[in-house]
Amino acid sequence: MIRWGLFIGTTSGIVLGLYMWFVEKITGDKVYTLLMNVDFIPWFGSIDWPVLMEWFFHMIISWIIGLVYVWLFMYRVKNTSRNHWRAAALLTAPAALTYVPLTILALKETPPVTDGSAILFWLIGHVLYAVTLKKSYDRFT
Template identity: 45%
Template sequence: MIYKGMVVGVISGTVLGLVLKWLEQLMSKKVYTLLLNVDFIPIIGDIKWPEWVEFVFHLVIAVIIGIVFMWIQNRFRHLSSGSMLVIAFLLTLPTIPLYFPLTALAIKATPRIDDMGAFFYWTAGHILFALSLWIGSFIYKSR
């Protein structure tokens, strides 16, 4: 269950990262920069990390969510696919309003806190993250 959660988390986190990176390049909204930003965190924020390390930080959070999600699926085997989709969205939901404090705390250039276009892209990326969790769990459940 932990391994499955790690795999689902890495895949979902990668989908989110790639989508936000693509949107940042296409729309010039720094949503990928915001996703990877750690400059406001004491100690680690003082270090200039390469992009791949910042991406690994992001994936750690995605893996934790993936493990929790797969634990729920394993613990409550009777839940329908639709119920698991709702749970994927509920686990992902807190990450959407994080846009605001993360933007406010950021030291380097990220989207403006009132940039609703960037917030829309952030939200869309996280909805894809939830869908990726759900699809991943569905694939594992059928095995």
């Protein structure tokens, strides 16, 4: 279970991170910066973290989501395709909804709260994360 959850979380986290990175490079919308940002967290925010550490923090969240996703189907929820989609959506939705609070809390430059294209890219990225979570589970379990 742990190996599957970590693998699924890794796959999904990499897909989301790379998507946001490409979007930021192509459009200039700082969605990758927002995804990796921890500057508003007490103690963490005072440290200028290297890129690999920011990725590690991002992956910790993704690993937790992957582990919960696998745990649900091993111990709590009937293992059906419909439930896979529901669980992927329910586990991803809170992260997708963090755009506004993360933008407000951020100390470094991130997209404005009202930036429609950045919001759309953020939401698309998290839908992509949910799809990857479900498809990775189907493929590797």
